[in-house]
Amino acid sequence: MATIAANLPDIGLTKPLLSVSGVTLQYKTRDHEVTATYRVGFEVYPAERYVVLGPSGCGKSTLLKAVGGYLTPTEGSIRLRGAIVKQPGADRMMVFQEFDQLLPWKTVKQNVIFPLLSSGTLRGKAAEERALDYIEKVNLTKFADTYPHTLSGGMKQRVAIARAMAMEPAILLMDEPFAALDALTRRKMQDELLELWDETRFTMIFVTHSIVEAIRVGSRILLLSPHPGQVKAELNSVERDAPEREEAIRALETRIHEMLFADTVETEIANG
Amino acid sequence: MAKTLMAAVRPERAGSQVDAANFGIVQRPLSAWENVWNQTWLRKVVILIVLAAIWEIYGRAVNNQLIVPPFSDTIKAFFASIADGELPAKVWTSIKILSFGYAMGVLLAALLTTLAITTRVGNDLLETLTAMFNPLPAIALLPLALLWFGLKPFSLAFVLIHSVLWPVALNTHSGFVAVSTTLRMVGKNYGLRGVGYVTKILIPAAFPSILAGLKIGWAFAWRTLIAAELVFGVTSGGGGLGWFIVENKNVLNIPYVFAGLFTVILIGLFVENVIFRTIEQRTIRRWGMAS
Numbered sequence: 001m002a003t004i005a006a007n008l009p010d011i012g013l014t015k016p017l018l019s020v021s022g023v024t025l026q027y028k029t030r031d032h033e034v035t036a037t038y039r040v041g042f043e044v045y046p047a048e049r050y051v052v053l054g055p056s057g058c059g060k061s062t063l064l065k066a067v068g069g070y071l072t073p074t075e076g077s078i079r080l081r082g083a084i085v086k087q088p089g090a091d092r093m094m095v096f097q098e099f100d101q102l103l104p105w106k107t108v109k110q111n112v113i114f115p116l117l118s119s120g121t122l123r124g125k126a127a128e129e130r131a132l133d134y135i136e137k138v139n140l141t142k143f144a145d146t147y148p149h150t151l152s153g154g155m156k157q158r159v160a161i162a163r164a165m166a167m168e169p170a171i172l173l174m175d176e177p178f179a180a181l182d183a184l185t186r187r188k189m190q191d192e193l194l195e196l197w198d199e200t201r202f203t204m205i206f207v208t209h210s211i212v213e214a215i216r217v218g219s220r221i222l223l224l225s226p227h228p229g230q231v232k233a234e235l236n237s238v239e240r241d242a243p244e245r246e247e248a249i250r251a252l253e254t255r256i257h258e259m260l261f262a263d264t265v266e267t268e269i270a271n272g
Numbered sequence: 273m274a275k276t277l278m279a280a281v282r283p284e285r286a287g288s289q290v291d292a293a294n295f296g297i298v299q300r301p302l303s304a305w306e307n308v309w310n311q312t313w314l315r316k317v318v319i320l321i322v323l324a325a326i327w328e329i330y331g332r333a334v335n336n337q338l339i340v341p342p343f344s345d346t347i348k349a350f351f352a353s354i355a356d357g358e359l360p361a362k363v364w365t366s367i368k369i370l371s372f373g374y375a376m377g378v379l380l381a382a383l384l385t386t387l388a389i390t391t392r393v394g395n396d397l398l399e400t401l402t403a404m405f406n407p408l409p410a411i412a413l414l415p416l417a418l419l420w421f422g423l424k425p426f427s428l429a430f431v432l433i434h435s436v437l438w439p440v441a442l443n444t445h446s447g448f449v450a451v452s453t454t455l456r457m458v459g460k461n462y463g464l465r466g467v468g469y470v471t472k473i474l475i476p477a478a479f480p481s482i483l484a485g486l487k488i489g490w491a492f493a494w495r496t497l498i499a500a501e502l503v504f505g506v507t508s509g510g511g512g513l514g515w516f517i518v519e520n521k522n523v524l525n526i527p528y529v530f531a532g533l534f535t536v537i538l539i540g541l542f543v544e545n546v547i548f549r550t551i552e553q554r555t556i557r558r559w560g561m562a563s
Contacts, residue, residue, distance in 0.1 A: 105555070
């Protein structure tokens with residue numbers, strides 16, 4: 001259980017919940033071996049909203065899948081509470097970008113209950129109560145008995161979030177969960193996610209390619225550079241109760257933008 | 273005289289909203305006729321009645337019982353042979369063999385596809401076997417089956433298994449392969465492995481293809497059975513619905529031949545419209561996987 005990250009500031013919290021050290025990820029296509037990330041290291045502490053931000057092709061989703069246990073690093077290690085991550089498991093619940101992540105043959109309630117039962121976390125009445133509790137937290141009580149195909153995209157993502165949170169996982173992995181939503185719904189979902197965090201203080205890794213979303217949702221931001229993904233910087237986001245928050249957000253946005261596009265001539269500010 | 277190309281700046285405006293309670297009609301109930309015509313079963317019954325009427329008229333026009341007995345004579349023969357218990361007994365013989373062969377075929381298909389998705393060799397095995405045996409007409413195996421198993425019902429069951437196994441395995445496998453990566457990852461995320469993963473994620477997710485395979489398998493089995501009985505019945509002197517048809521043809525009892533064919537059709541309609549339809553409505557339609 002080697003402790004790393006001597007170059008990171010000591011933030012005075014307990015031990016890191018998740019430590020990723022020197023992780024190189026490669027995958028094979030038909031005729032190439034692609035390096036998605038190269039020696040990426042970071043640590044996530046309890047109750048952090050840790051955002052992985054980068055342009056497409058920086059391997060951020062691949063990195064998240066490796067934390068999820070879907071692929072093994074060619075180099076380096078991923079440890080959750082000191083134990084090496086080897087395979088997918090219910091202690092790292094994932095929320096995917098795609099709307100088809102809900103099981104179409106189960107109602108909203110059954111979808112939320114299913115992982116509780118199949119992983120043996122809870123059974124019977126207790127599972128149902130927990131599920132209904134989290135369905136209420138995402139304001140879908142009215143739709144508990146409907147099938148997913150009757151829900152809108154935003155509602156489906158809320159079910160997916162409720163399903164993941166009901167498991168009360170050690171860490172919540174979010175793979176661009178709001179990317180396929182329209183701008184108005186996305187904004188609303190970001191606020192709701194923060195409200196949920198205020199209530200339950202879960203730990204999450206949130207992958208996104210939107211700078212604005214990263215600043216809004218995250219408490220700490222890991223910037224990756226593309227081809228292959230390497231750590232460019234690790235920043236603190238703007239506190240949610242900071243004075244003159246909007247200005248601070250805009251300043252940070254410009255700063256991140258300059259860092260990401262330092263080697264290109266682009267200067268305009270992305271307004272995702 | 274030249275008009276300006278740009279429209280003048282227009283004032284902003286606020287819409288006035290009417291409370292929903294003050295709307296006139298938001299939903300209009302459908303008329304009685306529309307409600308009736310929306311019933312699928314009713315439309316199908318109308319089609320059947322029209323077909324029966326055409327048959328009746330044509331049968332009377334031909335006026336030859338040995339070529340085309342009219343619908344009414346067929347129905348008379350049908351009820352007569354139900355009344356004397358002959359037809360139900362033949363149907364029962366056929367159904368018994370059919371359900372055994374069908375169940376065995378589906379079971380083997382399940383084993384083969386589970387093997388195919390869990391191992392690479394299993395996948396190669398399934399692909400090779402289906403490529404070899406799927407085009408082989410089941411009825412062509414009957415002489416061999418008779419040689420191997422003798423004049424026993426199992427010979428028929430063997431041929432049935434052959435006719436069910438390959439289409440069901442092929443459809444199930446392609447359904448498994450097409451399950452979205454996201455759903456697979458979701459299943460793995462729950463910590464599901466092996467049998468649990470197949471039964472709780474892959475089978476429901478692939479259910480539209482599986483159901484299509486079961487339907488095709490059913491049709492193949494039913495056809496094969498009747499065809500096999502036409503041959504097999506002659507040699508054993510007893511049998512099911514196929515044998516009923518041959519027997520009556522031999523004594524030129526043509527309305528009874530038609531009654532036999534009619535029964536085959538009725539059972540086909542029942543299985544398709546009642547059994548498979550109910551399964552479909554309770555599963556893939558309710559889940560939004562089929563419209």
